[in-house]
Amino acid sequence: MVDDAGRDMTTRRDYVKYGGSILGGALLAGCSGGQSADPTAESTTTTTTASESTPTPAESSYTVTMAPMGEVEFEGVPETIFTRLTHLAGMAFALGRGSDVNALHAPDYYDALWNQFTPRLPGVELDWTGRYSSWNVSKEKLYELDSDVHLADPASVLALDEWGMGDIEEIRENVAPWFGNTFSNAHKSPPEAYADRYEYYTLWEQFEKVSQVFREEAKYEALAEIHDDVMATVEADLPASDARPGIVMGGFSDPSAPYVYNVDTPGYLTAHVRPFQPVDAFGDDVESGARVDMEALAEANPDVILVFGGLHPSTDISEIRSSLEDDPVGSTIPAVENGRIYPQGGRYQGPVLNLFQLEMTAKQLYPDTFGEWPEYAEGPYPELPESEQFFDRQRVADIINGEFEA
Amino acid sequence: MSETPPAETQSSDAGSGSLRERWLGWFDGSLFALCLASVLVVVAGGLVQVSFGAYTMTFFRAWGAVFDPNVVLSAKAWEAFLLGAPTPEMAQESLIVWNIRLPRVFVAVFVGMNLAVSGAIFQGVTRNELASPFILGVSSGAGLMILLTLVVLSGITIVVPFVFGTLVLGISSLLPVIAAVGGIVAFLIVYAIAWKNGTSPVRLVLAGVIVGTVFSSLQTGLFFFADDIGVVQSAISWTTGSLTGTDWEQVRMILPWSVLAIGLALVSARQLNVLLLGEETAKSLGMDVEKIRFALSGVAVLAAAASIAAAGIVGFVGLIVPHLVRNIVGSDYKKLVVGCVFAGPALMVAADVGARLALSPVQLPVGIVTGLVGGPYFLYLMRRKQNMGAL
Numbered sequence: 027m028v029d030d031a032g033r034d035m036t037t038r039r040d041y042v043k044y045g046g047s048i049l050g051g052a053l054l055a056g057c058s059g060g061q062s063a064d065p066t067a068e069s070t071t072t073t074t075t076a077s078e079s080t081p082t083p084a085e086s087s088y089t090v091t092m093a094p095m096g097e098v099e100f101e102g103v104p105e106t107i108f109t110r111l112t113h114l115a116g117m118a119f120a121l122g123r124g125s126d127v128n129a130l131h132a133p134d135y136y137d138a139l140w141n142q143f144t145p146r147l148p149g150v151e152l153d154w155t156g157r158y159s160s161w162n163v164s165k166e167k168l169y170e171l172d173s174d175v176h177l178a179d180p181a182s183v184l185a186l187d188e189w190g191m192g193d194i195e196e197i198r199e200n201v202a203p204w205f206g207n208t209f210s211n212a213h214k215s216p217p218e219a220y221a222d223r224y225e226y227y228t229l230w231e232q233f234e235k236v237s238q239v240f241r242e243e244a245k246y247e248a249l250a251e252i253h254d255d256v257m258a259t260v261e262a263d264l265p266a267s268d269a270r271p272g273i274v275m276g277g278f279s280d281p282s283a284p285y286v287y288n289v290d291t292p293g294y295l296t297a298h299v300r301p302f303q304p305v306d307a308f309g310d311d312v313e314s315g316a317r318v319d320m321e322a323l324a325e326a327n328p329d330v331i332l333v334f335g336g337l338h339p340s341t342d343i344s345e346i347r348s349s350l351e352d353d354p355v356g357s358t359i360p361a362v363e364n365g366r367i368y369p370q371g372g373r374y375q376g377p378v379l380n381l382f383q384l385e386m387t388a389k390q391l392y393p394d395t396f397g398e399w400p401e402y403a404e405g406p407y408p409e410l411p412e413s414e415q416f417f418d419r420q421r422v423a424d425i426i427n428g429e430f431e432a
Numbered sequence: 433m434s435e436t437p438p439a440e441t442q443s444s445d446a447g448s449g450s451l452r453e454r455w456l457g458w459f460d461g462s463l464f465a466l467c468l469a470s471v472l473v474v475v476a477g478g479l480v481q482v483s484f485g486a487y488t489m490t491f492f493r494a495w496g497a498v499f500d501p502n503v504v505l506s507a508k509a510w511e512a513f514l515l516g517a518p519t520p521e522m523a524q525e526s527l528i529v530w531n532i533r534l535p536r537v538f539v540a541v542f543v544g545m546n547l548a549v550s551g552a553i554f555q556g557v558t559r560n561e562l563a564s565p566f567i568l569g570v571s572s573g574a575g576l577m578i579l580l581t582l583v584v585l586s587g588i589t590i591v592v593p594f595v596f597g598t599l600v601l602g603i604s605s606l607l608p609v610i611a612a613v614g615g616i617v618a619f620l621i622v623y624a625i626a627w628k629n630g631t632s633p634v635r636l637v638l639a640g641v642i643v644g645t646v647f648s649s650l651q652t653g654l655f656f657f658a659d660d661i662g663v664v665q666s667a668i669s670w671t672t673g674s675l676t677g678t679d680w681e682q683v684r685m686i687l688p689w690s691v692l693a694i695g696l697a698l699v700s701a702r703q704l705n706v707l708l709l710g711e712e713t714a715k716s717l718g719m720d721v722e723k724i725r726f727a728l729s730g731v732a733v734l735a736a737a738a739s740i741a742a743a744g745i746v747g748f749v750g751l752i753v754p755h756l757v758r759n760i761v762g763s764d765y766k767k768l769v770v771g772c773v774f775a776g777p778a779l780m781v782a783a784d785v786g787a788r789l790a791l792s793p794v795q796l797p798v799g800i801v802t803g804l805v806g807g808p809y810f811l812y813l814m815r816r817k818q819n820m821g822a823l
Contacts, residue, residue, distance in 0.1 A: 132660075277665060282677035283674075283677025317669070318793045319532065319788075320679075321793075322486035324486075326793075338660075341662065355531050
């Protein structure tokens with residue numbers, strides 16, 4: 027299994043030349059070990075496709091390749107951005123294009139979540155409230171939005187009831203191309219129609235592709251460098267496997283019967299937990315999103331409980347803590363006894379949230395090694411002393427805002 | 433079917449013979465057999481629930497925990513279970529058995545009882561075999577109110593000055609009342625729609641279906657727009673009916689309402705029998721049909737609401753159990769209500785064994801199991817009986 031470490035990032039980055047270099051060649055990521063093909067640069071000047079009746083002179087078109095779309099051509103850098111899942115919306119945000127996102131899944135929920143992190147990024151602002159909530163996207167709405175790129179996986183849209191292959195192609199031809207990959211989330215199976223051309227990417231591999239769509243490779247490079255540093259910090263000091271805590275990540279809206287989520291499965295949903303090689307207190311027979319009861323939680327006996335969405339303003343983590351402490355069975359669980367109930371942010375994280383969440387999870391799981399995670403009850407991501415930070419907030423903010431030296 | 437009353441089990445004073453005859457006259461062999469079988473099913477289901485689960489302990493340890501004298505004989509423990517005082521120290525196994533496994537069986541018993549009795553009353557009031565709290569819109573009304581509470585009003589507490597101090601009520605302890613209000617409102621709407629110089633059973637059912645559909649749509653709408661996955665998950669769990677995570681708190685919540693509703697149902701059996709004779713006959717016997725119909729519906733709504741507040745909307749129990757009992761003991765409501773009080777828990781406890789243990793440690797909503805069991809049984813009844821529908 028490749029992890030999100032992207033150990034080959036540095037080598038891969040050396041190939042990239044800025045300023046309109048184009049990457050082709052599909053990457054073989056996921057289960058194969060993460061060695062990616064060398065990017066090959068090629069300039070294309072093709073402007074028209076058969077379906078267009080009026081040829082328009084292109085500023086300079088370019089192509090980016092990612093499964094399941096294959097080679098996607100862009101006439102110019104997209105200005106308006108349609109997204110569905112927030113790992114892609116978060117990538118737009120990381121590239122300084124957050125405000126150009128016109129749609130995302132559960133916009134108000136994720137706006138509130140992202141804005142638990144923006145206060146730590148000087149000069150970075152984001153407002154996704156009131157955008158189109160695009161989980162059940164309709165074709166008509168896509169015509170209405172008239173976006174320049176659909177940062178969404180066509181395979182995941184095809185999985186919606188009212189979408190057929192014809193609709194996917196129609197939108198691509200008449201509105202804008204699709205560009206996204208969803209099923210890398212937990213290496214799930216895409217719909218049949220896409221099965222043979224599907225590939226799995228890590229969060230950062232996908233981010234690299236998306237940065238090419240917006241011709242913002244330099245921002246990707248700079249953020250990936252920070253990610254490499256964070257990963258190096260983690261790997262250098264990661265305690266031996268016998269010192270690793272058992273973990274339950276769960277949604278505790280009803281504390282006596284949580285919904286639990288895997289923390290060690292491949293895919294970008296665990297990009298902030300898996301690098302710590304955690305011990306999932308529930309075995310593989312419990313799928314993400316399954317509901318268990320307090321008895322099962324006592325049997326799993328976790329050393330650490332991670333509260334799904336605990337950083338979100340709508341989740342009252344203090345309430346969850348006291349519910350578990352007051353529960354006669356719950357109070358016997360080591361995580362509860364030792365006060366190790368910690369908040370988590372989002373699983374569909376973009377690269378910036380990934381950086382924060384790697385830091386957060388490191389401190390939650392191994393306080394002796396990576397420093398204490400402060401007692402968190404509510405409010406934005408805690409302000410940590412500079413010596414405790416895994417990365418320079420100002421630098422990340424500057425990259426997002428495009429005010430940095432590569 | 434034996435027609436002889438069962439052997440005398442109670443000592444009697446002289447002069448109470450007539451009373452005993454009245455009591456035993458209708459408590460015949462078939463009803464006795466049904467009650468006995470139901471009790472056996474509940475006990476067997478309870479045994480399985482207590483003995484097995486996600487938490488690893490041997491059969492003997494589980495039973496050691498059930499009879500743990502530190503719990504069974506501890507006033508403090510019972511105070512914790514029944515009055516909500518802090519739980520005293522006890523062994524881990526005892527905690528699991530007494531705080532998780534046992535109360536869940538009790539909640540299943542009360543939920544089954546309430547739903548079955550509620551369905552039986554509704555079927556009598558509407559003189560329609562297809563009536564149930566589900567079909568008369570009560571479930572969806574109660575469910576809608578619960579969802580509104582979860583989504584909009586969560587976290588509100590109400591402070592009630594009390595003789596022995598102050599009682600702070602979280603919104604969750606008021607859920608039965610809230611659910612009952614929702615159920616009553618839905619039923620009033622159904623009644624108003626059906627009313628045209630009085631109601632008729634068929635009109636009631638039709639209006640119920642319409643109101644139920646509208647309310648279900650509103651429910652769906654509520655969590656269709658909910659962004660927070662936690663709210664969505666709670667909503668789904670409420671609308672499918674689930675006993676996952678129920679403990680003594682739910683027992684404390686449902687117990688008083690159940691006693692009230694079941695007690696009222698038992699004493700109203702005679703009125704239900706009169707209603708079954710038809711409106712004209714009932715009127716000529718001096719019954720105020722509309723008033724009685726309405727009062728009885730209130731009892732049924734209360735029973736349904738109490739069960740919904742504890743477990744959400746568990747389908748099919750209120751429809752199937754009265755049928756099953758009617759097939760065994762006939763349509764005399766004195767027998768029918770008693771039969772439902774026993775058979776409802778049997779179905780519910782058995783279904784919850786499947787819901788809790790089939791995929792352990794993963795928990796299924798019990799409503800899925802009752803639907804899977806209830807649907808085919810209902811089809812079988814339909815195939816077997818010539819004419820179904822009117823009572």
